[in-house]
Amino acid sequence: MAEKATDKQKKEDILDTDLEYLINEEEKLQEKLKDSSHLERFAKDLMLFMSLIKDYYQGNYRDIPYKTISAGVVGLLYTLNPIDIIPDFIPFIGHIDDALVLTFCLKLVEKDLQKYQTWKKRQTAIKTATDLKKNR
Secondary structure (H helix, E strand, O other): HHHHHHHHHHHHHHHHHHHHHHHHHHHHHHHHHHHOOHHHHHHHHHHHHHHHHHHHHOOOOOOOOHHHHHHHHHHHHHHHHOOOOOEEEEEEOOHHHHHHHHHHHHHHHHHHHHHHHHHHHHHHHHHHHHHHHHOO
16 A cells, blocks of 8 residues: 555656646747747647646646646657657658647647636636726
């Protein structure tokens, strides 16, 4: 039983490290999305996932399966890594593998990402209503 708890803690520690890295690399990800015609179509979903990562990391939103957050993290880490199956510096085709990995990962997390988006909109509406009450 203690061994399972230790394994779970190790997974959480690794995930926290990866989340922290991704949060720190958000600007780099945004630049990569702008620079590649193959990746720009993923910008909205990836920025929503980055928001989810921040809320998850800060403890604001935890209603997400471990496999979902892991799949998204793997996709983002792969995208940020310049050395992959097809190196990013190769003109025209360097980002095709990134696009394929992102397509796969975003498909895996699609339902949970939509659920998070609904939650996020609700949080924004609550904050707006609270702010309006304070200003009266």
